[in-house]
Amino acid sequence: MGLEVEGVTVRFGGHTALNNVDIWAHEGKVTGLIGPNGAGKTTIFNVITGLQPPSSGHVRMDGRDVGKLAPYRRARLGMARTFQRLELFGSLSVRENIQVAAAQYRRLHRGTKETPQDTAARLLHRLDLTSIAHVRADQLPTGQGRVVELARALACRPKILLLDEPASGQDDEETRGFGQLLREIAADGVAVLLVEHDMDLVMNTCDELHVLDFGKKIANGTCDEIRNNAAVQAAYLGTADAAEADEVLQETV
Numbered sequence: 001m002g003l004e005v006e007g008v009t010v011r012f013g014g015h016t017a018l019n020n021v022d023i024w025a026h027e028g029k030v031t032g033l034i035g036p037n038g039a040g041k042t043t044i045f046n047v048i049t050g051l052q053p054p055s056s057g058h059v060r061m062d063g064r065d066v067g068k069l070a071p072y073r074r075a076r077l078g079m080a081r082t083f084q085r086l087e088l089f090g091s092l093s094v095r096e097n098i099q100v101a102a103a104q105y106r107r108l109h110r111g112t113k114e115t116p117q118d119t120a121a122r123l124l125h126r127l128d129l130t131s132i133a134h135v136r137a138d139q140l141p142t143g144q145g146r147v148v149e150l151a152r153a154l155a156c157r158p159k160i161l162l163l164d165e166p167a168s169g170q171d172d173e174e175t176r177g178f179g180q181l182l183r184e185i186a187a188d189g190v191a192v193l194l195v196e197h198d199m200d201l202v203m204n205t206c207d208e209l210h211v212l213d214f215g216k217k218i219a220n221g222t223c224d225e226i227r228n229n230a231a232v233q234a235a236y237l238g239t240a241d242a243a244e245a246d247e248v249l250q251e252t253v
């Protein structure tokens with residue numbers, strides 16, 4: 001169970017941004033989606049969440065085709081996303097940002113017992129944000145903002161969590177902590193799909209990877225398999241010389 005994307009194609013005028021792409025993210029796992037700039041990673045997130053209608057293909061959540069559903073209806077079914085650019089409510093505090101999301105969730109899921117205040121307190125504690133709970137979101141360094149965005153997504157109790165470059169703006173220590181959090185969130189039964197350029201985070205956190213290049217899926221496998229894949233090395237380095245690529249990739253990855 002989790003997320004399945006099957007045969008998705010997206011055309012922008014004459015440009016094919018995604019070409020018959022299949023990817024998946026299983027519950028309980030962190031799945032990475034990587035590829036060079038312009039490979040189509042954000043476009044596929046937009047297709048999954050319903051912001052970008054595909055020219056063809058299917059998106060399924062727990063086996064149900066959600067391709068015709070508006071973004072808010074997919075969110076109601078348990079899809080949450082963070083964005084490349086932070087999308088916090090700048091004038092609200094960290095606590096309020098989480099509480100607003102929790103209140104919205106509770107409004108839509110009437111059986112929810114936990115109050116938004118308690119949800120916020122629980123997530124502040126779990127994500128080690130209690131000491132900055134009162135700080136306005138627009139006063140936060142980006143690295144902390146990323147964790148608040150994650151907390152806000154978790155307030156919606158997602159089954160599928162899509163993260164678009166969550167490590168950008170984080171220092172090495174923050175990124176390590178973030179990776180650990182993602183592992184814990186997946187262990188709670190969430191399907192985590194991670195788009196990320198920070199290869200340390202990807203390789204230390206993901207159970208499985210999909211690789212896109214120029215809108216096509218060129219590889220899928222474990223981190224070790226992907227590290228040693230000649231097509232991936234060539235895509236990242238623009239060379240078909242596997243030996244040369246391998247040398248540089250060992251330094252990059």
Ligand SMILES: Nc1ncnc2c1ncn2[C@@H]1O[C@H](COP(=O)(O)OP(=O)(O)OP(=O)(O)O)[C@@H](O)[C@H]1O
Nearest residue numbers: 012015016017035036037038039040041042043044
């Ligand atoms: N709305 C759009 N109209 C036209 N072309 C687009 C549009 N959105 C994306 N593209 C093009 O589609 C391709 C895929 O873009 P996308 O942003 O999905 O790549 P990406 O893998 O997320 O890149 P990055 O790692 O730089 O964020 C690129 O060539 C991009 O220029």
